[in-house]
Amino acid sequence: MQAIVIVGGYGVVGAQIAQILRQSHGDLPLILAGRNPNQAQALLAELGAHTSAAAVDVLKPNPLAGLQPRAIINAVNDPHDYVLHEAVARGIPLVDITRWTARLQHTLNGLDRAALKAPLVFASHWMAGLASVVAVAATQQLAHTEQLDLHVLFSLKDKAGPNSIEYMQHLTTPFTITEKHQPREVYPYTEPQTITFPNGYRAKTYRFDTPDQWTLPQSTKAASVSARITFDDRLTMGLLLGLARSGVWKLLMHRRFDRLRHSLLYNPGKGAAHELVWQISGRDAAGNPQQLTKTIVDPQGQTHLTAVGAVIQLETMVGLDGSPALDAGIYFPETAPKLAYALERMQQLGVELN
Template sequence: MAAPRWPLLLAGRTVTRGEDLARRTGAALLPWDLADPSPVSTRVRAVVTVVNDPDDRVLRAAVHGGVPYVDLTRWTARLQRAATVAALLRPTAPVLLSSAWMGGVASLVVADLARTLGGADRVDVAIRWDQNDRAGVDSVEFMDRLGLDFEVIEDGQRRTVMPLADSRTAHIDGTDLRVARIDTPEQFTLPLTLGTVTASTRIGFSSALSTSALLAAKRLGFFRWARGERFTPLRRSLLHAPGNGGTAALRVDVTHRGRTGSATVTDPAGQAHLTAVGGLLALDRVLGTDGAPAPASVAFPEQTPLPAALADRLAAQGVTLEKTVEAHGTQDRAA
């Protein structure tokens, strides 16, 4: 990823864990334990949270200080709560809850296709989880909710679905991959922001054997009877076996009035890098670096001003975006 354009201040519970990153980015370090109720005060231009903020302490501090805020880490239920908390606090600076897949990149691609098509009636997101990739604990905590049903919108109606249900095959980055349902925030936000009547996100492992094992565990009810803390290490062993690096890839299909636009996003630097790119794009929008800043209110990625050339902005960070859009029975291809 390109060097940051602004001075950085890294905050965390254990300063020594951030020393290597601070050296590489030229950042300063600040100790901040989110479990400590004592306030932290520092002058910053914007705040980006990349770890869980379970008590909304960072969110509240940013809103009270009138500082633009970006969050990349909340799963759907926590995003819903954060939106409520932030709205009640009446923010005077942008609050961008950008926890859709890969720091909001999936939602930006949906909005980009919707702009081309004139709308987004149906949205399908398919994710390939590369098991060779590096994955942090927060990423796995995001996924470790496979024993909890969640609500989606299908054909304009709310219904509850089971994680890993409704599996199907998706063509992602040149390969066919079996993918199944997972709870992600864009399935909640897109019907509210774009009027999407069907929104679904599915995920599959780069290893077909691992995907089959995960689906078999789901059929046996493993994720329901093993929901307690006692089984946390066992559950996460199925999800968290980070390697030395892999390729992040996802596919987005958007349909509006019979036309379909498809896009594939590929990042050879992996999912952590792609999430960081999503955070950078979000930061640009709350600060107005790309033009008009996001409004001083609570927003989701697809509501904020889109980069004029999303593919170029991603390409500048080593990320490929390839799009195909149907045009009256033909297909227009763009990269």
């Protein structure tokens, strides 16, 4: 049986993807891939049989040379698209959880969809697309969806991989949202809204860029879609707001400040719950206004929730969920999985949905 190759398979998120797959599919061959496969030895011992490691350098062309994967999960940044290009050229199914909106749009513009020989699931949406999956499932009870508002509570005590801060790097870079069916340019960390999260924490949330805001208007026909975030430490949240609004952060974007900027944003803890709230408005078949609130809580944190999302995308892509594998083509998180399966699978893996 051909193996699932997890690029970045011994990193913070990749290791949890591998652990979930081993627990759920005991005989499924797994290859933990990365530039330093010796670092995978402890994880290999934990996962046991049917697991191996391989050297894969995403910074070099043809990084998967010598491997014959059944499918790939890419859990590290693919800055030159070498993993993507090889998957497309060789017809290997791919789940990618690393591309933020501008990169995703640029990537899709460069792909010849007619030439695709395998499914490509672009799931760099929030938590590998699980936020969007929950939103789309909720809209099934509406005849018309008017507004989808995502609010994220990010705990500074949570585990985090180094790639997790990419969306926070561009505090002064505008991005486009859909509002009343029209595009509108907004800036990160602006236009706050006050929200109460499931744990009782009440705070202002601020705009940030995520691909959900680009694909959900297409998949749900929602008139407006937004995403906002806050940190569970008010001092840190205030510091980031001050740096963004004063113009200091723009100066810090120079390459010589990379280490300083990284140290300000990347200080992972040992773990904490990750909490999301969807506020959804629309109308039922009779035209009556409807207001829905959906919450997602992963007690094991955002890296675990991301891993759960990546696993669900893989399972539905290659048929590990018991359904036929996806046909060749381009998919997003909310269009790839069967919604009922995805919701049930999330809860099986410890995610709390309300």
